[in-house]
Amino acid sequence: MTAPPPPPPPSASAPAPEPAHIFTPFTRTGTDPSSAVYQLPNPPQSQSSIPSLKAFIRNFTSSSISLKSYAAPQLYMVLPRLQCLQFSVNRYNDGVRTPSDEFELYWKRRTLNWLSGVGYQVKDATEEIVIEGLDEIIKDLEEVYHEEISDAREAISNGLIIFDALGELYKCDVPLQGRTNLGGTNAVFMLTDAYYEEHRSLVGMEKSFHFTLDFIVSVGNHFTVVSFTEVLSRWMGVNSRSITDLSYVPVSPSLLPSLKARGKKYLEYGTGGAKFVAYSPHTFFIHSTPRSTTSLSSSSRQSVLPSGGRVMIDSARGAELGHHASQGVDEPTQAMITRAGQYRRLINTSSSSSSSKSITPSSDALPLWTTIPEGLQIYTWPALVGFSFTAKSWGHVLVSSLHPITFQHxxxxxxxxxxxxxxxxxxxxxxxxxxxxxxxxxxxxxxxxxxxxxxxxxxxxxxxxxxxxxxxxxxxxxxxxxxxxxxxxxxxxxxxxxxxxxxxxxxxxxxxxxxxxxxxxxxxxxxxxxxxxxxxxxxxxxxxxxxxxxxxxxxxxxxxxxxxxxxxYPDLDFEARKQVWRNLMGRVKVEVEGEIDYDRLARRELNGRQIKNAVRLAVALGR
Missing domain, CATH: 3.40.50.300 (P-loop containing nucleotide triphosphate hydrolases)
Incomplete structure (x- = not known):
C-alpha cells in the first residue's frame, strides 16, 4: 500500500497578492516641442489630502477639470510659473527644517498663498510640502526645449534677449532692478510669478509676458510687502534687443554690497519713530503744494532739491498726511499708494488701542513686520518719506544719501x-x-x-x-x-x-x-x-x-x-565787530597771506550779516 501524496504548500493554495498601484503624476509622448504631449491623470482619492501637480497646471493654464492632456507649448508657456512655485516650495521646506525670521515673515505666507490658489490648506505648518511630479515635469520640459533654452542662455550671455527667452532672463532666485522716477535710482524687486499668455485680437494672436514683483516698504510704524504685475507685449521689428533696453534687468553681483547697506539703513530709519538726519544734494524730492494750502499737510507734484540739508524721517506722520515715498503713475508707485491706503484703513479699524504704535494689527491680506530679515533687506524701496527743514516741505529722500548730522556744538x-x-x-x-x-x-x-x-x-x-x-x-x-x-x-x-x-x-x-x-x-x-x-x-x-x-x-x-x-541786541560795537571778523575768518578754508588787521576791519561800522557777505566775497575772489 502506497502512502498518499503530501498536501500542496500553503502558498500554492491561495492566489498571489496584486502589486500596489503606483500613481504617476504625468507621462509624455513625443520628443520634440511640436509633437510632445503630456498626460496628467487625476490623482487617486487616497492622495486628495496633498496638493497635486494637475491642480496647479489646470490653474496655471485656466483649463477645465476634465482636460487630461496638454501639448508641450501649452506647458512651456507656464514653465516660469512652475519654476517660481518650485522655488517657493523649496524655500518653505528649508524653513521647516531650519526656522528663521525670513521663513516666518515671508516664505511661509508666500508659499501658502500658492497652495490656497488651488484650494489646498496646510494643516500642519511644521511638515514639508511635497508636490509629486513638480520637479520632474520641470526637468522634462527643459529637456524637450533644450535647444531653445540653450539658444536663449547664449543670447543672454551676450547681452541680448528675444521675447520668447524672457522666462530664462527673469528667474525667481535672481533679484531684478528696475527704473524708478527717483532721479535715476533703481529699486530692487523679487520675482514671484511669471508666465506667457496668448489672446486673440483684431490683428490675430498676440503673445504677452506677465511677471509679478515684490518689494518692501515702510507704511508708518510697520513694514509690509508690496506686489505689482508688469506686462510685456511681444515687440515688433527686430527679433532680439539689448537686455539693457528692458525696464527690469538682473542685479549685478557687484552691486549687492551697496544694496545690502542701503537695506540696513532703510531698516534703521523706516520705522521706530521720527529720525533727524542729514541728506546729500539732489536727493530730496519736494512734494510741492498749491499756494492755497500749507506744505505741512498736502502734496501734489514733485521736484528735486539741489542742495543738501536736514530732514525728519517720519513715515508714520507722512502716511497720515497722504505723503508717499514716490509720486507718479508707474506700477510700483501706484501699488505702494494702494498698500498705504490699506494700512491706514486697517489701523483705523483694527484695535481699540488709542495708539497704533503699540500694536501690530493683524490682517490676512496685509502682512505687517516690525523688522526686515537680513536676506530681504535688498528689496526695500530706495526712498523714505520725510520733512525737509531746508525746503520746509514734505517729500521723499533717497535712503542711500542719509547720514548722521554733524552738529556744530x-x-x-x-x-x-x-x-x-x-x-x-x-x-x-x-x-x-x-x-x-x-x-x-x-x-x-x-x-x-x-x-x-x-x-x-x-x-x-x-x-x-x-x-x-x-x-x-x-x-x-x-x-x-x-x-x-x-x-x-x-x-x-x-x-x-x-x-x-x-x-x-x-x-x-x-x-x-x-x-x-x-x-x-x-x-x-x-x-x-x-x-x-x-x-x-x-x-x-x-x-x-x-x-x-x-x-x-x-x-x-x-x-x-x-x-x-x-x-x-544792540548794534555791534568795535569789540563785537572784531570778534565777528575773527570767528568768520577762522572758518575760512583758503590760505590767507600775511597778518589780518582785525582792528582795521572792525573800524567799519558793519553788522554781522554784512561782515559775513564780505568774507564770502573775499573768499570767492581769492580762489
Missing part, C-alpha cells in the same frame, strides 16, 4: 554775547526742554518763549540756530509771510507748525514778528484777531520758541507777559 560758544547772557540762555533752554515743567492747568506745558529784538545783523537768528545745534534738535524757521493774511489761514498754518514741532521736539523761530508784537489798536480788527490767535497757540505750545523783531516801538502787554525772557 561750538556755534553757541562763538556767539558774540556776554557770558552772563549765554549762561542765562543755556539754563533757560534746558529748563524749557524739561517735560516735567507744567503749569497749574495740566495741558499748559512749560515751554519757553524767547523775544530777541534789535537791529538787523546783530545775531538774533544766529542765536536760535546756535541753540538748536547745542541741543541737537531741529529748528523750524517761519516767516510771517508764510502764515497767510487772514486769521483762519494763520490759525491753520501756525497750528500745523506748532503741532509738528511739538511732536518732533523741534525749536520754532518766528522771524520778523513785528505785526504781532507791537501794541494793538482798536482800529485794526483783523490784526487784533490774529494776535489773539497767536497768543492762544503760544500759550499751549510745550517747546522752545523764538520771536525776532527789529522795529517794534512799543510791545503789546499780552505778549510781554508770555515771554520767558526778552533779549535786546
Amino acid at each position: 561750538t556755534a553757541f560758544d562763538n556767539l558774540v554775547l556776554s557770558e552772563d547772557r549765554k549762561q542765562l540762555i543755556r539754563a533757560l533752554v534746558k529748563f524749557g526742554s524739561d517735560p516735567d515743567t507744567e503749569d497749574i492747568i495740566s495741558n499748559k506745558r512749560g515751554g519757553s518763549i524767547f523775544l530777541l529784538h534789535g537791529p538787523p545783523g546783530v545775531g538774533k537768528t544766529l542765536t536760535a540756530e546756535a541753540i538748536s545745534e547745542l541741543l541737537e534738535r531741529p529748528l523750524y524757521y517761519v516767516s510771517m509771510g508764510e502764515l497767510g493774511l487772514t486769521p483762519d489761514e494763520m490759525e491753520r498754518r501756525l497750528t500745523d507748525v506748532l503741532e509738528l514741532c511739538a511732536e518732533w521736539n523741534a525749536l520754532v523761530l518766528l522771524d520778523e514778528a513785528d505785526i504781532f508784537l507791537e501794541k494793538r489798536s482798536t482800529a485794526d480788527i483783523v490784526r487784533n484777531a490774529m494776535v489773539v490767535i497767536m497768543l492762544r497757540l503760544l500759550e499751549y505750545h510745550p517747546g522752545i520758541l523764538f520771536l525776532t523783531t527789529n522795529r517794534v516801538r512799543t510791545f503789546d502787554p499780552a505778549f510781554e507777559s508770555r515771554v520767558t525772557v526778552a533779549l535786546h
Whole structure:
C-alpha cells in the first residue's frame, strides 16, 4: 500500500497578492516641442489630502477639470510659473527644517498663498510640502526645449534677449532692478510669478509676458510687502534687443554690497519713530503744494532739491498726511499708494488701542513686520518719506544719501554775547526742554518763549540756530509771510507748525514778528484777531520758541507777559565787530597771506550779516 501524496504548500493554495498601484503624476509622448504631449491623470482619492501637480497646471493654464492632456507649448508657456512655485516650495521646506525670521515673515505666507490658489490648506505648518511630479515635469520640459533654452542662455550671455527667452532672463532666485522716477535710482524687486499668455485680437494672436514683483516698504510704524504685475507685449521689428533696453534687468553681483547697506539703513530709519538726519544734494524730492494750502499737510507734484540739508524721517506722520515715498503713475508707485491706503484703513479699524504704535494689527491680506530679515533687506524701496527743514516741505529722500548730522556744538560758544547772557540762555533752554515743567492747568506745558529784538545783523537768528545745534534738535524757521493774511489761514498754518514741532521736539523761530508784537489798536480788527490767535497757540505750545523783531516801538502787554525772557541786541560795537571778523575768518578754508588787521576791519561800522557777505566775497575772489 502506497502512502498518499503530501498536501500542496500553503502558498500554492491561495492566489498571489496584486502589486500596489503606483500613481504617476504625468507621462509624455513625443520628443520634440511640436509633437510632445503630456498626460496628467487625476490623482487617486487616497492622495486628495496633498496638493497635486494637475491642480496647479489646470490653474496655471485656466483649463477645465476634465482636460487630461496638454501639448508641450501649452506647458512651456507656464514653465516660469512652475519654476517660481518650485522655488517657493523649496524655500518653505528649508524653513521647516531650519526656522528663521525670513521663513516666518515671508516664505511661509508666500508659499501658502500658492497652495490656497488651488484650494489646498496646510494643516500642519511644521511638515514639508511635497508636490509629486513638480520637479520632474520641470526637468522634462527643459529637456524637450533644450535647444531653445540653450539658444536663449547664449543670447543672454551676450547681452541680448528675444521675447520668447524672457522666462530664462527673469528667474525667481535672481533679484531684478528696475527704473524708478527717483532721479535715476533703481529699486530692487523679487520675482514671484511669471508666465506667457496668448489672446486673440483684431490683428490675430498676440503673445504677452506677465511677471509679478515684490518689494518692501515702510507704511508708518510697520513694514509690509508690496506686489505689482508688469506686462510685456511681444515687440515688433527686430527679433532680439539689448537686455539693457528692458525696464527690469538682473542685479549685478557687484552691486549687492551697496544694496545690502542701503537695506540696513532703510531698516534703521523706516520705522521706530521720527529720525533727524542729514541728506546729500539732489536727493530730496519736494512734494510741492498749491499756494492755497500749507506744505505741512498736502502734496501734489514733485521736484528735486539741489542742495543738501536736514530732514525728519517720519513715515508714520507722512502716511497720515497722504505723503508717499514716490509720486507718479508707474506700477510700483501706484501699488505702494494702494498698500498705504490699506494700512491706514486697517489701523483705523483694527484695535481699540488709542495708539497704533503699540500694536501690530493683524490682517490676512496685509502682512505687517516690525523688522526686515537680513536676506530681504535688498528689496526695500530706495526712498523714505520725510520733512525737509531746508525746503520746509514734505517729500521723499533717497535712503542711500542719509547720514548722521554733524552738529556744530561750538556755534553757541562763538556767539558774540556776554557770558552772563549765554549762561542765562543755556539754563533757560534746558529748563524749557524739561517735560516735567507744567503749569497749574495740566495741558499748559512749560515751554519757553524767547523775544530777541534789535537791529538787523546783530545775531538774533544766529542765536536760535546756535541753540538748536547745542541741543541737537531741529529748528523750524517761519516767516510771517508764510502764515497767510487772514486769521483762519494763520490759525491753520501756525497750528500745523506748532503741532509738528511739538511732536518732533523741534525749536520754532518766528522771524520778523513785528505785526504781532507791537501794541494793538482798536482800529485794526483783523490784526487784533490774529494776535489773539497767536497768543492762544503760544500759550499751549510745550517747546522752545523764538520771536525776532527789529522795529517794534512799543510791545503789546499780552505778549510781554508770555515771554520767558526778552533779549535786546544792540548794534555791534568795535569789540563785537572784531570778534565777528575773527570767528568768520577762522572758518575760512583758503590760505590767507600775511597778518589780518582785525582792528582795521572792525573800524567799519558793519553788522554781522554784512561782515559775513564780505568774507564770502573775499573768499570767492581769492580762489
